[in-house]
Amino acid sequence: MRYRKLGASDLEVSEIALGSWLTYGSGVGHDRGKACVDQAFASGINLIDTANVYGRGAAESFLGEVLAGRPRASYVLATKLYFPMSATDQGLSRAQIAKQIDASLRRLRVDHVDLYQCHRYDAATPIDETMRALSDVVRQGKARYIGFSEWSPQQIESAFAIAGSVRFVSSQPQYSLLWRNPEKEVFPLCAAKGVSQIVWSPLAQGVLTGKYAPGAKRPADSRASSGSMGYFMGSWLTPAILEAVQQLKPIVREAGCTLAQFALAWVLRQENVASAIVGATRPEQLAENAAASGLAIDPTLFQRAEAIVAPVRRP
Numbered sequence: 001m002r003y004r005k006l007g008a009s010d011l012e013v014s015e016i017a018l019g020s021w022l023t024y025g026s027g028v029g030h031d032r033g034k035a036c037v038d039q040a041f042a043s044g045i046n047l048i049d050t051a052n053v054y055g056r057g058a059a060e061s062f063l064g065e066v067l068a069g070r071p072r073a074s075y076v077l078a079t080k081l082y083f084p085m086s087a088t089d090q091g092l093s094r095a096q097i098a099k100q101i102d103a104s105l106r107r108l109r110v111d112h113v114d115l116y117q118c119h120r121y122d123a124a125t126p127i128d129e130t131m132r133a134l135s136d137v138v139r140q141g142k143a144r145y146i147g148f149s150e151w152s153p154q155q156i157e158s159a160f161a162i163a164g165s166v167r168f169v170s171s172q173p174q175y176s177l178l179w180r181n182p183e184k185e186v187f188p189l190c191a192a193k194g195v196s197q198i199v200w201s202p203l204a205q206g207v208l209t210g211k212y213a214p215g216a217k218r219p220a221d222s223r224a225s226s227g228s229m230g231y232f233m234g235s236w237l238t239p240a241i242l243e244a245v246q247q248l249k250p251i252v253r254e255a256g257c258t259l260a261q262f263a264l265a266w267v268l269r270q271e272n273v274a275s276a277i278v279g280a281t282r283p284e285q286l287a288e289n290a291a292a293s294g295l296a297i298d299p300t301l302f303q304r305a306e307a308i309v310a311p312v313r314r315p
């Protein structure tokens with residue numbers, strides 16, 4: 001496993017990170033989830049990403065339990081806040097930030113997280129209130145660094161304009177061969193400000209593993225056939241997208257790796273991307289995905305793959 005520096009921080013994060021959306025504490029059973037976390041460590045993954053809202057606290061509680069026996073310095077722990085935790089608890093106000101960080105630390109059974117991320121921008125709270133409250137969290141030692149997820153360039157600029165605030169070091173956008181939206185504006189802006197990307201759904205929720213053949217029955221035990229985890233997948237499962245993904249297979253054979261590894265190596269070709277956060281329902285998936293780190297792939301193969309998916313990617 002290779003490691004990259006996270007923006008203007010002193011954190012070294014693994015190029016492949018373990019995410020916990022839909023899976024741990026909810027869609028995946030306890031023992032299988034624990035086996036995935038164990039495999040992550042065995043594969044050299046040190047960055048673990050979660051959020052208070054994943055399973056409404058269940059993902060953080062699961063991680064708190066399975067990480068409890070491990071030295072705190074052996075992993076980089078990232079969580080988030082913003083989405084509703086109850087009818088009244090949501091957003092990025094001073095009161096919410098103070099309340100949600102304490103609740104997350106309690107569930108995670110740690111005295112600090114390494115990265116505290118704003119899951120979305122909160123238009124209902126003045127940005128200086130949010131930044132001052134996040135700065136207090138850092139000064140209190142409850143989070144080492146702060147980040148944001150899916151903020152627009154204007155929103156990012158507005159945060160950096162607050163004098164005396166702790167500065168963001170990470171951005172968490174969706175990014176994959178099938179979703180290149182942040183490349184144009186967010187990546188260059190972040191690079192200039194000492195902010196790295198840790199990207200989500202780099203496999204388009206499993207579609208970029210090639211396991212969903214067009215016109216075929218969805219594999220049992222896949223996210224697409226899961227009642228609890230497949231809810232957000234619909235827009236990826238179009239015949240045109242699935243057909244284009246199948247056309248990547250000869251290129252991937254030339255590259256000498258699996259389609260999942262090729263898709264992960266593709267996001268990691270960007271210097272501003274520090275880590276690709278994968279989900280996993282089985283330890284074998286993590287072993288396969290972790291081996292994408294350090295792959296040297298001929299850039300012309302990437303260009304051929306980009307051309308194949310160009311007509312179907314969104315955006």
Ligand SMILES: NC(=O)c1ccc[n+]([C@@H]2O[C@H](COP(=O)([O-])OP(=O)(O)OC[C@H]3O[C@@H](n4cnc5c(N)ncnc54)[C@H](OP(=O)(O)O)[C@@H]3O)[C@@H](O)[C@H]2O)c1
Nearest residue numbers: 019020021200201202203204205206222223278279280281
């Ligand atoms: N900031 C945000 O708004 C946001 C939003 C979404 C996600 N995230 C973060 O990003 C993480 C990753 O998102 P994601 O789960 O959508 O990522 P993903 O890596 O694109 O998809 C993960 C799913 O693909 C399948 N898969 C993974 N590796 C595979 C392999 N080698 N072979 C076959 N199938 C494989 C597994 O599902 P099955 O085995 O069930 O098919 C796995 O759960 C989340 O856990 C979360 O931490 C953040």
